[in-house]
Amino acid sequence: MLAYLVVREGPKWSDVFRLVEGRTVTIGRAPTNQIVVKDDRCSRHHAEVFSSNGAWTLRDLGSRNGTEMDGNRVRGDHQLAAGEVFRVANTQLAFVHDLSAAFPDGSYPPSDVHLTDHESGQLLIHEPTTITHRRDKSRFHENPKFESGGDTDIPKVRKASDRLCKLTYDIQNLADEQAIAACALEALFDQTNIDAGGLYLLTAEAKEAKGDEELVLLSSRSDLKPVYNRLSEFLSATVLREGEAVLARNVENDSVLGGRDSQGEIHATSVICAPIRANGRVVGLIHTYSTDETKRPDPDDLEFTLAVADTIALTLSNLNRTQELSESIEVFRAAITELRSQLGENSQLVGSSKAMEQVHKEILRAAPSKATVLIRGESGVGKELVARAVHFASPRKEQPFVCLNCAALSETLLESELFGHEKGSFTGATERKIGKFEAADKGTLMLDEIGEMSEQIQAKFLRVLEGHAFERVGGAEAITCDVRVIAATNRDLEKAVTEGTFRRDLYFRLNVVEVIVPPLRKRGGDDVMELATHFLNRYKQETGRKLDGFSQPAAAQLKSYRWPGNVRELRNVIERAVLLARGQEVHSEDLNLSKLATVGESAIISGGTDDQEYEPITLAEAERRHIMSALNANSWNKSRTAKILGIERSTLDRKIKRYEIKNNKAD
Secondary structure, eight states: OOEEEEEEETTEEEEEEEEOTTOOEEEESSTTSSEEOOOTTSOTTOEEEEEETTEEEEEEOSOSSOEEETTEEOOSEEEOOTTOEEEETTEEEEEESSGGGSSTTOOOOOTTOOOHHHHTTOOSSOSSOSOOOBOSOOOTTTOSOOTTTGGGGHHHHHHHHHHHHHHHHHHTTOOSHHHHHHHHHHHHHHHSSOSEEEEEEEOGGGTTTOOGGGEEEEEEEESSSSSOOOOOHHHHHHHHHHOOBEEEEOOTTOTTTSOBOTTSOBOOSEEEEEEEEETTEEEEEEEEEEOOTTSOOOHHHHHHHHHHHHHHHHHHHHHHHHHHHHHHHHHHHHHHHHHHHHHHHHHOOOOOSHHHHHHHHHHHHHTTSOOOEEEEOOTTSOHHHHHHHHHHTSTTTTSOEEEEEGGGSOHHHHHHHHHEEOTTSSTTOOSOEEOHHHHTTTSEEEEESGGGSOHHHHHHHHHHHTTOOBOOBTOOOOBOOOOEEEEEESSOHHHHHHHTSSOHHHHHHHTTEEEEOOOGGGSOHHHHHHHHHHHHHHHHHHHOOOOOEEOHHHHHHHHHOOOTTHHHHHHHHHHHHHHHOOSSEEOGGGOOOOOOOOTTOEEEESSSSTTSOEEEEOHHHHHHHHHHHHHHHTTTOHHHHHHHHTSOHHHHHHHHHHTTOOOTTOO
């Protein structure tokens, strides 16, 4: 029958020595004993336990302070019965046949028992200890001197420290748990007296239950035996429950501490099982063992295993955090893609150029808030579509979106449209009418051409933006609404503020979030063709025409045209082309393109007579061309060129650098 001496520290057993018939187990302070008790009250050779006539006997070896059982000093030989507890100095030992029955009452040692050594984390029992439990984390990083060897073990400790540093460096860039486990096992095989081992993790569903059947083997290795043997259920359950590391020896033929192979044999002679802790919880196990009687793990190996477990826990925690961040990023990317898809469906914003990507980003940043948005851009760029995009990407997307053009109404009608009117308030007011503010309650109100609003309406409009109530025209009832305002304009509001035609305070109230919509000529040819194809498909569906697309000359003409009317002009050009196209494609002659100059550009006469054609270019481009012509005419003599241009030589150098003008005729 199996028998054990179980050593108790506090309310739980901390060390176990498996008793083997024919072998005497000695207890004492001297390191030559099988069980070493570090206490001055313990004699160097204090007591022994041996088998006699099929039973186990306790004998005190004439110790100075004696061996106690039930408060009485043991004299002579005492035959041990299962469950009996005896005391050597500060250490209590129980004789049991079943490890799970050790100290079933959960009682604590007497109040005079000194547990300072265990509480500080120092090893109480040294080689050849059978099982050592450690509730605290590894002291490996804290104190390079282990109690077992002192200064004589410093080279070994330094080697272990170097190996641990190498492990930390090796696993920091590994991207999966299996690779981390294999790397950790390699370090354990290099540094400790083992020849087989495995690393386990608890499944996410089992971290509360902590059952052995939920342990997943990530990696294993066996050098001397062909197959790694899984750890015993008792050992894994004990470590998971107690959260303490175990060093066990003399486990041959002991199914409680050693795992059996497929043929039912136990090859291990010594076992280490250490918990992997993360955030105060056991999330996995390291299980290593030796099958060679001459190669037995010692307490230093247990310390190194605990240090490896701590390193693995930190690495896995960082890996999980990285994976969570990656998943969150993917979720956000999917959400952004979905939002952009919704923007395209609800606002018909078409275009994938960098300029439009920036507009999309600004829309997505502005949409979640209640802040007022000011959309600026030339006429025809699609400011209303951007406003719709902001609305449909916001929490108000299920509520009304109301649009009003301030330039299309007189001052009186604009006030009525904005705030509503009562019946009989003015000629033609035959019934009560609610204004756009009331109609857009809980939703979004888009005011186009805000720069055309009169100063009187601006004042009342500003009060409403500040959260004040308003009255309908001809009414006295105070009305409040929850409305998000989006304003749009193609005017230079700053200039209007300077000239006094637009209120300064209203300008700052509107310009909380600004979205600038680029003109079509700055979006690139790809966006032009994407829009042209979009409108072509729309009007083909409306008219029933069967067109294959654009001819190459027509596409080139669309890309090179400056589009002074922006997207609105492009839409109208494509609509006309679909109606009038004669072939299977849209050709250049089907495109009706104007010769108007774009906003901000000047018509530069290319010759000296009024009847010659002009080329619409910016002032900056005109200056660049003029400087280049002057440089070429003077053979790139910069001093002479600067004198002709009427500028300083340094100014000419700056302009050459700004416009990236190069001497193409230079060698």
